[in-house]
Amino acid sequence: MSPVFRFAPSPNGYLHLGHAYSALLNFDLARAGGGRFLLRIEDIDTSRCRPAFEQAIYQDLAWLGITWEQPVRRQSEHLAEYGAALERLAATGLVYPSFESRAEIARLVTQRETETGRPWPRDPDGAPLYPGCAKVLSQAERAQLLAGGVPYALRLDMAAAVARFGDLGWTELGQGPDGKSGAVGARPEAWGDVILARKETPTSYHLSVVLDDALQGITEVVRGQDLFHATSVHRLLQTLLGLPEPAYRHHRLIRDTEGHKLAKSGQAVGLRALRAAGATPAKIRRTIGVI
Structure with missing residues (x-):
């Protein structure tokens, strides 16, 4: 059976480098293992989730060169x-x-x-x-x-x-x-x-x-160490x-210069801002160590 990976962001802010690391890691592992890569939108928090953020997720992932199966599962549905x-x-x-x-x-x-x-x-x-x-x-x-x-x-x-x-x-x-x-x-x-x-x-x-x-049918859950417990x-x-029970693989977190985990609530620089400043997908991969 082919492995099935997923990336499951919440549309309550713009994706940052930490999201890029997790998404690219899942996508690369799926390709390397001849598996499938799914995208899930975790939008049950209607007080914080916004359609504009969801659209930005699709745009940022596509810019990184990530493709996913359709349809996208949206939790609110x-x-x-x-x-x-x-x-x-x-x-x-x-x-x-x-x-x-x-x-x-x-x-x-x-x-x-x-x-x-x-x-x-x-x-x-x-x-x-x-x-x-x-x-x-x-x-x-x-x-x-x-x-x-x-x-x-x-x-x-x-x-x-x-x-x-x-x-x-x-x-x-x-x-x-x-x-x-x-x-x-x-x-x-x-x-x-x-x-x-x-x-x-x-x-x-x-x-x-x-x-x-x-x-x-997710067989491989690859996510940050902050969800280990x-x-x-x-x-x-x-x-x-x-x-x-899927297989679990918790990965390192991308941190700022002070050692704090990148977070939307902490005003981490979004991928769209990095793109506007001239960053390329290749540079993003080098920055976060996914080559």
């Missing part, structure tokens, strides 16, 4: 599929609604830290683990809040899910944060009760990415949903 997967998870009894706002969660974390005198545990991205008590609400209490139109997030009962499936892991073909490859033990519990969907959006990054990879959650969701 597949919400029903994510909703169906969420219903399957809910049927296992491992999903529950929480009703605290982000501000209320921040206050709860401060309260817990004051009570214990210790920092509240954080997930690998630095966000505090869910500190609320929604998991112990009665069915009647939940029904009343839902009927009242209170905003909610649907969370995975992580402790129960981990207890049900035991040890999970994957074989890392690239480099983890420690620079090593090989067998990795998954630790999804480090993320706490992750959000699977919200009232206004029937999916999340974690849920949609594992479902998309399965539905598109998220793979633990993805392996758990794949197991819960009975989805196939």
Whole structure:
């Protein structure tokens, strides 16, 4: 079976050198292995995603010499599929609604830290683990809040899910944060009760990415080291949903002169700006070390 690779950007800003590295690496690996290369637009965040950014993605990738199969999968066109997967998870009894706002969660974390005198545990991205008590609400209490139109997030009962499936892991073909490859033990519990969907959006990054990879037949997930720890959650969701496990290869990140990861939120220089300044695709490849 031919390998299938993908590049899956979000149209919430212009692509930068970090995106170029990941896209070119996937494209080159697909060509070298006689495989397929797919493009996926991860546009479930309607508050930040813009059609102009999506068009810029196509333009920047084409300028780099990258071609992809049609049609492009746009997540916003597949919400029903994510909703169906969420219903399957809910049927296992491992999903529950929480009703605290982000501000209320921040206050709860401060309260817990004051009570214990210790920092509240954080997930690998630095966000505090869910500190609320929604998991112990009665069915009647939940029904009343839902009927009242209170905003909610649907969370995975992580402790129960981990207890049900035991040890999970994957074989890392690239480099983890420690620079090593090989067998990795998954630790999804480090993320706490992750959000699977919200009232206004029937999916999340974690849920949609594992479902998309399965539905598109992705066999090779090649992405940045910043998503290494998220793979633990993805392996758990794949197991819960009975989805196939792709091979994982996490690659180095392109950093600025101060050693920070390039990010749209950090005003990283976009490929379109570099192109306007006279850069060529060959120069981009030399700059990021993809020759």
